[in-house]
Amino acid sequence: MSDETTAHIADPIELSRHLSSLADKRLDILRRIKETGSISEAARTAKVSYKAAWQALETLGNLAGSPLVEKVVGGVKGGGSRLTETGEQLLELSARLAKAREAVLADFARQKDPNFMRVTASTLQTSMRNHIPCRIEHISRGPAMARVLLRIDERNTLKASLTLESAQLMELREGLEVLALFKATAIDVERSIHHESRENILSGTVVRCARKDRGGEVTLRLSGGLTVVGFCRPRHGLHPGETAEAFISQQAIAIGLFT
Numbered sequence: 001m002s003d004e005t006t007a008h009i010a011d012p013i014e015l016s017r018h019l020s021s022l023a024d025k026r027l028d029i030l031r032r033i034k035e036t037g038s039i040s041e042a043a044r045t046a047k048v049s050y051k052a053a054w055q056a057l058e059t060l061g062n063l064a065g066s067p068l069v070e071k072v073v074g075g076v077k078g079g080g081s082r083l084t085e086t087g088e089q090l091l092e093l094s095a096r097l098a099k100a101r102e103a104v105l106a107d108f109a110r111q112k113d114p115n116f117m118r119v120t121a122s123t124l125q126t127s128m129r130n131h132i133p134c135r136i137e138h139i140s141r142g143p144a145m146a147r148v149l150l151r152i153d154e155r156n157t158l159k160a161s162l163t164l165e166s167a168q169l170m171e172l173r174e175g176l177e178v179l180a181l182f183k184a185t186a187i188d189v190e191r192s193i194h195h196e197s198r199e200n201i202l203s204g205t206v207v208r209c210a211r212k213d214r215g216g217e218v219t220l221r222l223s224g225g226l227t228v229v230g231f232c233r234p235r236h237g238l239h240p241g242e243t244a245e246a247f248i249s250q251q252a253i254a255i256g257l258f259t
Contacts, residue, residue: 025169026056027094030087033069037080052165064090128254129184129229134158136176139167148172148255150180153224156202160253170257179256186252187230189218191237193245200253202228202246209238220246 025046032042043053061068068087072080083091134150137157146167150158158180172178193201202222210216215234221227230246238244 025171026060027091029053029056030060030068030083030091033081034083034087034091037072037082039069039081048168049165052168055165056169060090127183128181130180130182130187131256132158132180132182132226132228134178134180136172136174136178138174139172141167146172147250150178150253150255152180152202152226153222155223156204158200158202158248158253159250160255161250162255170255172255177258179258181254181256182248182252184217184229185231187228187246187248189220189230189232189236189238189244189246191242191244193247195247200248200250202248203243204228204246206238206240206242206244208240209236212236212238218244218246220244 025048029042029046029048032045033039036042036045039053039057040050043050046053048056057068064086066086067084068090069081070084072082132152134152136148137151138149140147140149141164144164145161146164148160148162148167150160152158160180195201202220204220204222204227207219207221207227209218209232212235215232215236217229218232218236218238219227219229228246230248232238
């Protein structure tokens with residue numbers, strides 16, 4: 001072992017909550033580093049970039065409270081990388097969590113309602129008000145960013161932007177069911193949104209709205225039955241039962257996975 005400071009791990013309960021909401025790709029990279037003794041080889045076999053592999057290690061390391069990988073100098077292959085004690089503990093914890101999680105979900109296997117199973121399968125906790133189930137319809141990859149077209153219902157779609165590394169680590173693909181996450185404060189609701197591209201504009205029926213003179217929260221019900229919460233300006237002129245539109249910037253949308 002190296003002269004690493006005494007390894008420690010974050011509070012197990014809190015860490016387990018974080019691990020449950022992480023895509024398994026990050027943990028897969030950690031397992032591959034243990035098997036190959038190389039970050040670059042782990043990235044290659046996991047089919048992600050070296051940068052994405054490091055991003056995965058940094059994310060997990062922050063959650064665990066200390067580094068997960070250390071350099072190994074010398075040896076037959078001239079050195080490489082190996083897991084720290086914390087890294088080993090993290091893999092053991094994730095394996096035990098996965099086993100326990102599968103056992104619990106198996107108890108609900110008789111539930112035929114897909115919406116119920118969607119709730120039980122997701123342990124994500126976030127301050128974002130809007131959690132919208134979507135299906136990835138198309139992914140456009142550029143030099144540094146990926147743009148994802150999300151289908152909400154027959155009428156409404158959203159476009160989200162994220163880094164290529166995040167798209168790789170989450171293993172995003174067309175047809176995958178995901179969550180579109182965004183804050184209510186990031187949504188501008190009006191009777192009619194005047195925007196050149198008409199992208200990321202959702203159309204729905206006003207369910208609730210703040211007083212006209214003050215402005216504030218507005219709830220729209222989309223054609224598929226989902227509700228979206230946004231904000232309107234003072235003197236908005238909106239009324240329950242009327243049609244209105246909501247605009248969300250691509251950069252304001254985060255993508256979540258059902259784990």
